[in-house]
Amino acid sequence: MRRTDPRRNDPAQYDELADQWWQPAGGFAMLHWLAAARAGHIPPAARPGSLLVDLACGGGLMAPYAARLGYRHVGVDLNLAGLRTAREHGVLPVRASVLEVPLADACTDVVVAGEVLEHVEDDVAVLAECARLLRPGGTLVIDAIADTRLAGWIAVDLFERLPGGPPPGIHDPALFVDRRRLLAAADRLGLDLRLVGLRPSVRDLVAWRRGRRSTVRMRRLPLTSVLFAGYGVKRATPRAAESGAHDPVRRHGSPTPLTVEP
Numbered sequence: 001m002r003r004t005d006p007r008r009n010d011p012a013q014y015d016e017l018a019d020q021w022w023q024p025a026g027g028f029a030m031l032h033w034l035a036a037a038r039a040g041h042i043p044p045a046a047r048p049g050s051l052l053v054d055l056a057c058g059g060g061l062m063a064p065y066a067a068r069l070g071y072r073h074v075g076v077d078l079n080l081a082g083l084r085t086a087r088e089h090g091v092l093p094v095r096a097s098v099l100e101v102p103l104a105d106a107c108t109d110v111v112v113a114g115e116v117l118e119h120v121e122d123d124v125a126v127l128a129e130c131a132r133l134l135r136p137g138g139t140l141v142i143d144a145i146a147d148t149r150l151a152g153w154i155a156v157d158l159f160e161r162l163p164g165g166p167p168p169g170i171h172d173p174a175l176f177v178d179r180r181r182l183l184a185a186a187d188r189l190g191l192d193l194r195l196v197g198l199r200p201s202v203r204d205l206v207a208w209r210r211g212r213r214s215t216v217r218m219r220r221l222p223l224t225s226v227l228f229a230g231y232g233v234k235r236a237t238p239r240a241a242e243s244g245a246h247d248p249v250r251r252h253g254s255p256t257p258l259t260v261e262p
């Protein structure tokens with residue numbers, strides 16, 4: 001069991017920052033850049049009604065991309081304020097934990113799980129939900145912070161102190177993601193997943209800080225030891241050993257109605 005810091009990763013922060021989701025220079029600025037990067041790895045919808053399930057959708061920053069690519073966009077999150085914002089941007093909201101998503105097996109063409117694996121106690125259980133929700137051949141896009149000292153130093157000690165950086169206290173390094181464990185779990189769960197490192201373009205960052213650019217492009221890095229993305233496909237035929245290999249999730253016969261609780 002990992003020893004977490006009770007002063008960090010406080011879900012109440014998402015309420016306090018609720019008005020910042022769509023501010024391009026607000027506390028969630030980098031999430032805008034990551035949303036654009038994710039979109040580059042999602043194929044256009046193959047047919048009308050194709051579904052994209054966005055686990056921990058927050059304020060719905062993937063919405064313009066999901067719409068442009070032709071998907072119905074379902075967002076799952078626990079934070080009500082975020083879900084309300086996401087709904088204003090066209091997301092179909094579901095208030096639930098990403099550890100137990102009330103949607104049917106194999107119901108979706110795409111799963112996105114951006115910047116959430118490092119906010120939960122059991123990242124592999126979230127990956128299992130991704131695998132369960134995806135139809136065979138479906139696309140998975142994730143990004144997260146790696147469980148390394150370097151990532152702790154950059155994401156917490158440095159970035160959280162920078163003006164315009166992520167909200168202080170938002171990350172708990174004890175929850176950062178063990179990449180080897182994640183890849184091993186992905187394989188067991190029938191996901192072909194490859195990881196790449198990501199970093200913001202330095203030139204864009206300087207221009208953005210000077211108010212000369214509205215966004216910052218994310219660049220690929222061979223090094224995955226700080227911020228990394230994962231691009232995956234659910235295998236068409238799972239290996240025999242995979243069935244029940246990691247099954248912390250409920251099996252649902254049919255999708256539940258998509259609602260935000262009042």
Ligand SMILES: C[S@@+](CC[C@H](N)C(=O)[O-])C[C@H]1O[C@@H](n2cnc3c(N)ncnc32)[C@H](O)[C@@H]1O
Nearest residue numbers: 031056057058061077078079097098114115119
């Ligand atoms: C850093 S934000 C990322 C939001 C969004 N994916 C994005 O990149 O714009 C983390 C989100 O995870 C949500 N979250 C954290 N733990 C969760 C859980 N167990 N179930 C559902 N949502 C969760 C928070 O409410 C928050 O909206």
